[in-house]
Amino acid sequence: MREIDATWMRGGTSKCWVFRRDDLDIPDLSVDDVLLRLYGSPDHRQVDGVGGGTSTTSKAVILAPSTDPDVDVEYTFAQVGIEEAKVDWGSNCGNCSAVVAPFAIREGWVPAGQHETSVRVLNTNTRQLIVQRVPTPGGRLDEAASEHIPGVPFAGAPVRMGFVDPAGRSTGHLFPTGRERDRLSDAVGGVTVTLVDAGAPVVAVRAADVGVRGDEETGALDATPGLLARLDAVRREAGVLMGLADSPEAVARAVPKLALVSDVASDDGPETDLTVRMLSMGRFHPAVPVTGSVALTLAAGAAGTVVHDLVAPTGPVAGLRLATPAGCVSTFVEDHDDVPVVGVVRTYRRLASGSVLLPDPPLLPSAPATASA
Amino acid sequence: MREIDATWMRGGTSKCWVFRRDDLDIPDLSVDDVLLRLYGSPDHRQVDGVGGGTSTTSKAVILAPSTDPDVDVEYTFAQVGIEEAKVDWGSNCGNCSAVVAPFAIREGWVPAGQHETSVRVLNTNTRQLIVQRVPTPGGRLDEAASEHIPGVPFAGAPVRMGFVDPAGRSTGHLFPTGRERDRLSDAVGGVTVTLVDAGAPVVAVRAADVGVRGDEETGALDATPGLLARLDAVRREAGVLMGLADSPEAVARAVPKLALVSDVASDDGPETDLTVRMLSMGRFHPAVPVTGSVALTLAAGAAGTVVHDLVAPTGPVAGLRLATPAGCVSTFVEDHDDVPVVGVVRTYRRLASGSVLLPDPPLLPSAPATASA
Numbered sequence: 001m002r003e004i005d006a007t008w009m010r011g012g013t014s015k016c017w018v019f020r021r022d023d024l025d026i027p028d029l030s031v032d033d034v035l036l037r038l039y040g041s042p043d044h045r046q047v048d049g050v051g052g053g054t055s056t057t058s059k060a061v062i063l064a065p066s067t068d069p070d071v072d073v074e075y076t077f078a079q080v081g082i083e084e085a086k087v088d089w090g091s092n093c094g095n096c097s098a099v100v101a102p103f104a105i106r107e108g109w110v111p112a113g114q115h116e117t118s119v120r121v122l123n124t125n126t127r128q129l130i131v132q133r134v135p136t137p138g139g140r141l142d143e144a145a146s147e148h149i150p151g152v153p154f155a156g157a158p159v160r161m162g163f164v165d166p167a168g169r170s171t172g173h174l175f176p177t178g179r180e181r182d183r184l185s186d187a188v189g190g191v192t193v194t195l196v197d198a199g200a201p202v203v204a205v206r207a208a209d210v211g212v213r214g215d216e217e218t219g220a221l222d223a224t225p226g227l228l229a230r231l232d233a234v235r236r237e238a239g240v241l242m243g244l245a246d247s248p249e250a251v252a253r254a255v256p257k258l259a260l261v262s263d264v265a266s267d268d269g270p271e272t273d274l275t276v277r278m279l280s281m282g283r284f285h286p287a288v289p290v291t292g293s294v295a296l297t298l299a300a301g302a303a304g305t306v307v308h309d310l311v312a313p314t315g316p317v318a319g320l321r322l323a324t325p326a327g328c329v330s331t332f333v334e335d336h337d338d339v340p341v342v343g344v345v346r347t348y349r350r351l352a353s354g355s356v357l358l359p360d361p362p363l364l365p366s367a368p369a370t371a372s373a
Numbered sequence: 374m375r376e377i378d379a380t381w382m383r384g385g386t387s388k389c390w391v392f393r394r395d396d397l398d399i400p401d402l403s404v405d406d407v408l409l410r411l412y413g414s415p416d417h418r419q420v421d422g423v424g425g426g427t428s429t430t431s432k433a434v435i436l437a438p439s440t441d442p443d444v445d446v447e448y449t450f451a452q453v454g455i456e457e458a459k460v461d462w463g464s465n466c467g468n469c470s471a472v473v474a475p476f477a478i479r480e481g482w483v484p485a486g487q488h489e490t491s492v493r494v495l496n497t498n499t500r501q502l503i504v505q506r507v508p509t510p511g512g513r514l515d516e517a518a519s520e521h522i523p524g525v526p527f528a529g530a531p532v533r534m535g536f537v538d539p540a541g542r543s544t545g546h547l548f549p550t551g552r553e554r555d556r557l558s559d560a561v562g563g564v565t566v567t568l569v570d571a572g573a574p575v576v577a578v579r580a581a582d583v584g585v586r587g588d589e590e591t592g593a594l595d596a597t598p599g600l601l602a603r604l605d606a607v608r609r610e611a612g613v614l615m616g617l618a619d620s621p622e623a624v625a626r627a628v629p630k631l632a633l634v635s636d637v638a639s640d641d642g643p644e645t646d647l648t649v650r651m652l653s654m655g656r657f658h659p660a661v662p663v664t665g666s667v668a669l670t671l672a673a674g675a676a677g678t679v680v681h682d683l684v685a686p687t688g689p690v691a692g693l694r695l696a697t698p699a700g701c702v703s704t705f706v707e708d709h710d711d712v713p714v715v716g717v718v719r720t721y722r723r724l725a726s727g728s729v730l731l732p733d734p735p736l737l738p739s740a741p742a743t744a745s746a
Contacts, residue, residue, distance in 0.1 A: 052430075
């Protein structure tokens with residue numbers, strides 16, 4: 001058995017175990033093998049590990065100081081499989097990335113400023129630079145709970161996260177087809193969509209075009225007959241148009257994401273610019289992925305997109321107030337020496353710190369067949 | 374913010390955080406308040422805490438050396454509410470109790486023997502003494518994974534747990550009504566049941582008497598029209614007969630437990646004595662609660678019970694092989710100087726160790742109404 005230093009943190013609406021990169025360098029074992037065994041995978045309950053048995057609680061963040069003078073900390077995100085003995089390294093998690101700056105400051109990798117500290121974080125999965133700002137009054141990280149975000153009932157400590165020049169990280173272009181809108185084939189209903197790549201590749205679909213209002217509860221949308229299947233077909237055709245795969249069947253489950261957008265606003269809620277329901281891993285998301293909110297914000301600023309039509313901005317878009325199932329998520333757009341920076345404020349909390357325990361090999365389940373649950 | 378020493382362990386088919394009793398003694402806060410905030414309750418996801426959002430992963434074990442010369446370690450079990458800001462102290466968790474002996478030996482509270490160490494553990498919720506035996510070759514606790522139990526896909530380190538003289542801990546009598554079987558009212562279908570109190574109060578119902586075979590998958594039983602509602606009515610009427618409450622409405626959700634029993638055996642599985650599907654907190658349990666298996670074992674040994682009829686033992690019952698949804702669970706019965714000791718073997722694993730972090734008050738959610746998920 002081996003002890004591996006680890007910190008359990010909430011980042012935004014996710015929980016992740018945070019590791020120093022060197023600490024996962026175990027002789028004769030791949031990082032994938034180490035994470036899977038620590039998390040108790042494969043097992044739908046992850047009962048013999050630190051995984052939480054859901055996609056938002058089976059995540060890891062792996063950190064190291066950077067040798068690049070323009071970057072302070074490098075960060076790799078791992079989605080640890082639950083029932084499948086597989087680690088997915090193909091995408092970033094914007095919520096989890098909120099833990100990086102506070103962790104780096106506590107480790108002493110980045111000196112704290114007198115009021116606020118800015119940390120340049122590179123996500124290695126997507127080569128995305130994220131500038132994170134956290135309060136450090138008197139030169140010390142302030143972890144006091146002072147902010148709320150939708151989807152987390154308790155207040156947390158804030159991290160302002162700006163995605164630097166996020167357009168085209170996956171495909172090379174903000175609009176991968178070269179057009180602000182595309183009409184899909186009659187096979188998927190001939191809907192007109194906007195295909196946008198910023199933070200993550202996203203397909204924006206007007207809710208009215210697929211027969212829903214757009215402000216329904218996620219459970220009601222999941223249960224609408226035929227809707228998930230139709231939207232997945234839309235997503236797959238869009239993925240091919242964006243150049244992410246050669247055929248609809250080859251399009252990944254996680255990418256592109258799909259956003260149902262509308263201008264339906266509730267009378268009793270806060271004022272918002274756009275109502276969003278986002279698909280994530282085949283179901284509607286309880287809030288909105290951070291990366292998706294970045295994409296929608298840049299799409300809103302470009303005339304001709306289905307998002308721009310709904311938001312109808314009267315000038316440059318400095319941010320969006322998104323009505324999500326969990327509440328209002330606000331994004332911001334800033335100009336840093338002609339480089340656009342798009343982002344949101346997230347909160348974080350350290351939940352536990354110490355070490356996790358890696359059993360000696362063998363690392364795969366070996367229960368007798370009669371003991372399968 | 375305050376750091377509180379804690380160890381995360383799997384005990385049987387549950388996960389629990391393990392605390393020294395003194396470490397939860399926080400000025401101006403009740404233990405209930407401390408646990409609820411650490412676990413992130415109330416919140417159906419427990420996203421801001423160390424709770425896992427399910428009943429089997431929102432548990433705490435609180436330990437202290439005992440001053441009683443006949444007891445080594447005292448242990449209190451807490452079921453930490455998830456959506457409700459309430460800690461339930463009313464029952465024991467047999468699975469979690471498996472962590473007590475290994476924790477106590479590691480702490481040095483109990484000296485390790487040269488081959489095996491026996492630890493006398495008192496559960497304070499139920500005043501039940503459990504003698505636990507763990508391997509300690511060469512005087513050191515052996516945490517190597519060498520055993521399998523149903524419901525846990527990975528092997529773990531074994532703990533042999535014997536419930537000492539478990540009959541009547543809640544009601545004073547093994548058969549609280551004074552009878553080995555009781556016919557319930559026509560309002561609940563007039564079924565004949567056995568009401569037994571050992572480990573926990575349990576209502577044993579023949580599966581055939583409520584129109585099912587008894588070896589169905591738990592999901593199929595949960596989905597059988599009317600079954601859960603009828604069994605809950607049976608359970609509540611039985612709870613009143615056992616003296617646990619004055620009216621069916623006042624019977625607790627967790628106690629008594631209900632076991633559907635049958636002699637239906639699968640042809641390709643291991644040989645078993647009794648097929649069991651157990652209700653726990655309103656749904657069918659994926660395996661079988663340890664306390665419930667103790668009750669069924671003593672019921673099988675008494676002529677006239679519905680369990681005895683199905684098992685049809687030819688002599689004294691030295692143990693039962695229970696066919697559960699997760700596999701075969703074996704119990705044992707031993708005689709220690711005329712005191713019956715009934716038990717099972719569980720496995721455990723340390724998952725993480727270090728500390729958990731308690732934010733400063735206020736400890737309740739204060740999210741704006743618009744941010745409710």
